[in-house]
Amino acid sequence: xxxxxxxxxxxxxxxxxxxxxxxxxxxxxxxxxxxxxxxxxxxxxxxxxxxxxxxxxxxxxxxxxxxxxxxxxxxxxxxxxxxxxxxxxxxxxxxxxxxxxxxxxxxxxxxxxxxxxxxxxxxxxxxxxxxxxxxxxxxxxxxxxxxxxxxxxxxxxxxxxxxxxxxxxxxxxxxxxxxxxxxxxxxxxxxxxxxxxxxxxxxxxxxxxxxxxxxxxxxxxxxxxxxxxxxxxxxxxxxxxxxxxxxxxxxxxxxxxxxxxxxxxxxxxxxxxxxxxxxxxxxxxxxxxxxxxxxxxxxxxxxxxxxxxxxxxxxxxxxxxxxxxxxxxxxxxxxxxxxxxxxxxxxxxxxxxxxxxxxxxxxxxxxxxxxxxxxxxxxxxxxxxxxxxxxxxxxxxxxxxxxxxxxxxxxxxxxxxxxxxxxxxxxxxxxxxxxxxxxxxxxxxxxxxxxxxxxxxxxxxxxxxxxxxxxxxxxxxxxxxxxxxxxxxxxxxxxxxxxxxxxxxxxxxxxxxxxxxxxxxxxxxxxxxxxxxxxxxxxxxxxxxxxxxxxxxxxxxxxxxxxxxxxxxxxxxxxxxxxxxxxxxxxxxxxxxxxxxxxxxxxxxxxxxxxxxxxxxxxxxxxxxxxxxxxxxxxxxxxxxxxxxxxxxxxxxxxxxxxxxxxxxxxxxxxxxxxxxxxxxxxxxxxxxxxxxxxxxxxxxxxxx
Numbered sequence: 056x057x058x059x060x061x062x063x064x065x066x067x068x069x070x071x072x073x074x075x076x077x078x079x080x081x082x083x084x085x086x087x088x089x090x091x092x093x094x095x096x097x098x099x100x101x102x103x104x105x106x107x108x109x110x111x112x113x114x115x116x117x118x119x120x121x122x123x124x125x126x127x128x129x130x131x132x133x134x135x136x137x138x139x140x141x142x143x144x145x146x147x148x149x150x151x152x153x154x155x156x157x158x159x160x161x162x163x164x165x166x167x168x169x170x171x172x173x174x175x176x177x178x179x180x181x182x183x184x185x186x187x188x189x190x191x192x193x194x195x196x197x198x199x200x201x202x203x204x205x206x207x208x209x210x211x212x213x214x215x216x217x218x219x220x221x222x223x224x225x226x227x228x229x230x231x232x233x234x235x236x237x238x239x240x241x242x243x244x245x246x247x248x249x250x251x252x253x254x255x256x257x258x259x260x261x262x263x264x265x266x267x268x269x270x271x272x273x274x275x276x277x278x279x280x281x282x283x284x285x286x287x288x289x290x291x292x293x294x295x296x297x298x299x300x301x302x303x304x305x306x307x308x309x310x311x312x313x314x315x316x317x318x319x320x321x322x323x324x325x326x327x328x329x330x331x332x333x334x335x336x337x338x339x340x341x342x343x344x345x346x347x348x349x350x351x352x353x354x355x356x357x358x359x360x361x362x363x364x365x366x367x368x369x370x371x372x373x374x375x376x377x378x379x380x381x382x383x384x385x386x387x388x389x390x391x392x393x394x395x396x397x398x399x400x401x402x403x404x405x406x407x408x409x410x411x412x413x414x415x416x417x418x419x420x421x422x423x424x425x426x427x428x429x430x431x432x433x434x435x436x437x438x439x440x441x442x443x444x445x446x447x448x449x450x451x452x453x454x455x456x457x458x459x460x461x462x463x464x465x466x467x468x469x470x471x472x473x474x475x476x477x478x479x480x481x482x483x484x485x486x487x488x489x490x491x492x493x494x495x496x497x498x499x500x501x502x503x504x505x506x507x508x509x510x511x512x513x514x515x516x517x518x519x520x521x522x523x524x525x526x527x528x529x530x531x532x533x534x535x536x537x538x539x540x541x542x543x544x545x546x547x548x549x550x551x552x553x554x555x556x557x558x559x560x561x562x563x564x565x566x567x568x569x570x571x572x573x574x575x576x577x578x579x580x581x582x583x584x585x586x587x588x589x590x591x592x593x594x595x596x597x598x599x600x601x602x603x604x605x606x607x608x609x610x611x612x613x614x615x616x617x618x619x620x621x622x623x624x625x626x627x628x629x630x631x632x633x634x635x636x637x638x639x640x641x642x643x644x645x646x647x648x649x650x651x652x653x654x655x656x657x658x659x660x661x662x663x664x665x666x667x668x669x670x671x672x673x674x675x676x677x678x679x680x681x682x683x684x685x686x687x688x689x690x691x692x693x694x695x696x697x698x699x700x701x702x703x704x705x706x707x708x709x710x711x712x713x714x715x716x717x718x719x720x721x722x723x724x725x726x727x728x729x730x731x732x733x734x735x736x737x738x739x740x741x742x743x744x745x746x747x748x749x750x751x752x753x754x755x756x757x758x759x760x
Contacts, residue, residue: 143175
């Protein structure tokens with residue numbers, strides 16, 4: 056569940072500390088009132104080190120939690136022990152499972168603020184139905200106005216959202232006679248929102264803190280004027296994570312074990328696993344107050360050992376003003392702040408400041424237009440996959456560092472696309488959203504089952520790709536326990552041709568070999584390349600990077616779901632030009648005019664164009680056979696790479712999901728030092744190919760040579 060961090064009175068950070076970061080937790084000098092000692096440790100880390108025992112005395116265990124909730128239900132003779140504030144995100148989903156495991160009688164309550172992830176709402180419906188939980192979702196009649204006032208007063212959307220959530224849930228619990236509301240507030244949020252003020256005053260005794268918190272809660276609701284005092288007094292609000300020391304990894308592990316029900320939302324912001332408008336609030340707060348409004352609670356998660364510093368750095372990156380963020384601010388009627396008087400955000404260690412997206416919208420290259428044209432039914436899924444084996448067991452912190460460096464270094468990985476009246480345009484969205492890194496748990500699995508896991512992951516990662524809001528690439532760490540880990544890369548065709556893949560793998564290899572901190576070769580602006588290519592009179596740029604004759608149009612068509620593969624061995628490896636010659640010769644022998652497009656994906660690739668062959672006329676003219684020469688895919692990796700390519704159909708780099716191509720697509724791939732030609736076509740064309748023995752004839756000609 057995402058809630059608001061209570062903001063301290065705003066005061067600009069001192070000029071001598073704004074660029075500093077605590078060597079322990081990573082909090083920056085931009086946070087109001089923060090100071091550092093001579094060793095570079097912040098005063099909050101010093102406070103916790105000195106008073107850890109007293110501070111931790113506030114927290115309890117689940118046995119205490121269960122007794123507290125049940126005793127209140129018994130005293131009120133309630134048929135329901137508690138009402139859980141349930142958003143469908145990871146934290147509250149974990150709490151729901153634990154409440155059921157603990158034998159509590161639970162109802163759930165969801166507040167739909169108008170910007171909740173559709174995936175999160177599906178999680179709510181699916182999981183509550185599966186568990187047989189009674190559930191209600193309520194909305195606020197004028198939540199956009201609430202958001203607007205919240206931004207005006209607090210520079211955050213979360214303050215107003217949390218007030219609406221509490222007001223509605225308190226009244227609902229009171230009406231049903233439920234004496235306890237359970238929240239999914241994290242321990243970092245509990246420390247920041249509930250306890251930090253007391254600790255700074257030297258107050259650590261829970262017996263003194265509790266009554267003062269209770270009185271502060273009554274004042275909070277009375278100031279809003281929406282909930283009567285008798286309602287506030289009749290319902291206790293209890294934070295589950297006060298009584299559970301589970302880490303973020305532990306939360307993810309439980310949800311993975313029940314992943315057939317819970318799905319990770321892919322359309323939310325950095326600091327939320329359920330809410331989309333969170334990014335808009337963070338952007339406003341950072342620009343107008345000069346620091347991230349989740350800085351304090353997230354750094355407390357690091358101090359408490361619930362979150363690694365690198366992951367905290369990633370979460371606290373500032374979202375850019377993407378079209379989606381601008382649209383949300385426009386919807387609630389709050390002007391986007393373009394120039395802040397607050398101190399600008401500066402990078403610290405493994406994170407950098409997010410800049411607004413490049414203002415110009417650049418037309419697509421002909422190659423990119425072709426991808427969209429050939430995949431009219433499913434452009435979001437058109438991505439290649441590659442599975443690599445690392446030399447050591449899983450290191451998730453290293454994967455995150457490496458992925459972040461790649462995202463920051465390669466403009467292409469930050470591209471987003473929008474469809475306008477004059478066609479598709481693309482722009483650099485900046486390092487928007489969370490770094491697209493996932494973890495697949497294959498530890499303890501039978502090796503024979505791992506291929507199925509990866510195959511399913513490739514399909515799911517492709518389905519997560521989104522042209523408008525991203526991500527358009529994914530990196531998954533396959534954790535195999537003590538065995539060498541594997542990396543699964545999925546990158547959309549609109550971002551990377553084969554040459555770009557080589558550059559990406561070159562940098563990935565260098566970063567991995569040097570702990571994520573290698574100096575990378577500067578890369579040319581992708582959008583500048585696009586501008587040049589878009590106006591080039593030379594012709595159409597193929598996905599492999601070579602120029603084919605101007606005016607050539609690929610045949611259009613529907614997305615084929617019936618494409619099948621016919622694989623034929625052709626002897627020792629050969630060049631693309633040699634395959635082109637053999638294919639042309641065989642087609643001529645059969646009495647057909649050769650017309651096949653040749654695309655060379657190898658390092659020495661160049662343009663090759665043949666005449667015409669058409670057993671069936673294409674719908675709109677153009678070639679019927681498209682031959683793509685990949686050669687030995689191990690050549691994608693640079694010399695000395697720490698990775699080895701994992702060979703298998705579960706992540707076949709040469710294979711893309713079904714496209715609108717209505718002819719024959721042939722892939723030339725080397726496997727075990729043998730050249731293979733994989734013929735992909737519909738069952739009808741497969742029968743025609745068999746009747747003429749075209750694949751076998753080409754194979755024999757190549758073998759004979």
